[in-house]
Each structure stands twice: as structure tokens, then as C-alpha cells.
Amino acid sequence: MSKLTISPCVWSDDLLIHHELIDQQHQEIINRINQCVESLNAPHEFSFEEELEVLSLMVFLLDYIVVHFSQEERLMIELDYPHFFAHRMAHTYYISRIFDFKERFKREGLTDGLARDFQKDVIEWLVDHIRREDNRLAAWNQVHQKTRKQSSQS
Numbered sequence: 001m002s003k004l005t006i007s008p009c010v011w012s013d014d015l016l017i018h019h020e021l022i023d024q025q026h027q028e029i030i031n032r033i034n035q036c037v038e039s040l041n042a043p044h045e046f047s048f049e050e051e052l053e054v055l056s057l058m059v060f061l062l063d064y065i066v067v068h069f070s071q072e073e074r075l076m077i078e079l080d081y082p083h084f085f086a087h088r089m090a091h092t093y094y095i096s097r098i099f100d101f102k103e104r105f106k107r108e109g110l111t112d113g114l115a116r117d118f119q120k121d122v123i124e125w126l127v128d129h130i131r132r133e134d135n136r137l138a139a140w141n142q143v144h145q146k147t148r149k150q151s152s153q154s
């Protein structure tokens with residue numbers, strides 16, 4: 001059991017990148033992260049059932065992240081996005097961090113170090129990624145849409 005409490009990931013409109021589907025998916029990821037946070041923040045040692053519950057919530061989270069990332073990557077390919085490889089590498093890194101976290105939790109339970117890593121590597125990383133990388137992709141998408149509109153009018 002950790003002495004630290006993990007703070008939930010807070011959605012705010014400044015995380016909107018103005019791409020309807022991606023924005024919806026980001027909110028769903030945050031919901032799933034917060035379900036993990038809620039079960040990780042149990043004020044007592046985990047029972048076997050609770051441990052299984054945490055693990056299945058992490059798998060539930062990972063499943064959705066994989067769907068979301070492949071959606072973004074498909075969009076990047078369609079748009080001939082110049083930062084595709086860097087963005088994709090960031091996605092791969094994030095999946096491996098969460099997978100790692102799940103394995104460590106299975107081995108050690110929730111230690112202080114793990115709680116800190118979840119805060120930093122799962123929650124803060126995601127918020128930062130949305131603000132920088134996904135926003136940059138959305139900006140590229142908007143330029144692309146505009147150019148497409150203009151060339152279809154001319």
C-alpha cells in the first residue's frame with residue numbers, strides 16, 4: 001500500500017484539440033485512467049479481488065489506448081503528417097510504460113514509487129502529449145482541410 005494518493009486526471013476544455021472523434025476518445029481515456037486511480041487509491045492493502053480489479057482496469061485502459069493511437073496514426077498517414085514517426089514512437093513508449101506499470105503492480109503491489117510513476121508517466125505524460133503532439137496534429141489537419149476546401153472550390 002502506498003502512503004501517496006494519486007490525483008485524478010482532470011479534463012478541461014483547454015485539452016480540446018477540436019477534432020470531434022479524437023476529443024471524445026481523449027475524454028474516454030481520461031475516464032478510464034480515473035477508474036484506475038480510484039481503485040489504486042484504496043486506503044488499505046489490496047485483497048486478491050481488488051488486485052485483480054486494478055489489473056483488469058489497466059487492461060481496459062490499455063485496450064482503448066491502442067484503439068485511439070491507431071486511429072490517430074491512421075489520420076497521420078492520410079494527412080501525410082511530417083511528424084508521424086516521432087508521434088508514433090511517443091505512442092509506443094506510452095503503451096510500454098503502462099504495460100510496465102501493470103507488471104510492476106502485479107509483482108510489488110502499489111508502492112510509493114509506483115504511485116509516483118503513475119502520476120508522472122501515465123497522467124502527466126498524457127496531458128502533455130495531448131497539449132503538444134495531438135494539438136500539432138490537429139493544427140495540421142485543419143490546414144489540410146482548408147487546402148482541400150480551397151482546391152475543390154477552384
Ligand SMILES: [Fe+2]
Nearest residue numbers: 026072130134
Ligand atoms: Fe491522442
Ligand SMILES: [Fe+2]
Nearest residue numbers: 072129133134
Ligand atoms: Fe497522440
